[in-house]
Amino acid sequence: MRQPRLPGEVYSSQGPIPVYPTAGLIVREDSYGRVLYPQREIEIDDSCSSTVQILTLMHELVHIALFDSGVTALVSLEQEEIIADAIAQYFGGAIQAGYMKFTTPAVKGAK
Numbered sequence: 001m002r003q004p005r006l007p008g009e010v011y012s013s014q015g016p017i018p019v020y021p022t023a024g025l026i027v028r029e030d031s032y033g034r035v036l037y038p039q040r041e042i043e044i045d046d047s048c049s050s051t052v053q054i055l056t057l058m059h060e061l062v063h064i065a066l067f068d069s070g071v072t073a074l075v076s077l078e079q080e081e082i083i084a085d086a087i088a089q090y091f092g093g094a095i096q097a098g099y100m101k102f103t104t105p106a107v108k109g110a111k
């Protein structure tokens with residue numbers, strides 16, 4: 001199956017969040033992305049495989065959802081990472097298996 005590409009932005013309840021492919025971003029040994037909360041931006045290391053990029057994006061989206069819903073105030077950072085990994089693996093797997101896909105809103109004037 002064809003692997004989806006990173007979208008330029010993703011949905012959030014507070015408005016769209018830009019997604020920036022960033023070379024050489026590796027934050028930690030097992031981390032290839034990050035959320036910049038003040039700017040409400042996501043950076044994904046684009047030097048890793050497209051599969052890792054999509055799973056990383058899913059992981060960062062969970063962080064956004066947990067932050068926006070206030071859950072981050074109720075769990076430790078370690079618990080938040082476990083939750084983000086579990087949900088990212090689930091939705092990333094569903095996308096790879098063809099049960100879900102990324103879509104972006106139609107751009108006005110685009111043909």
Ligand SMILES: [Zn+2]
Nearest residue numbers: 059063081084
């Ligand atoms: Zn994380």
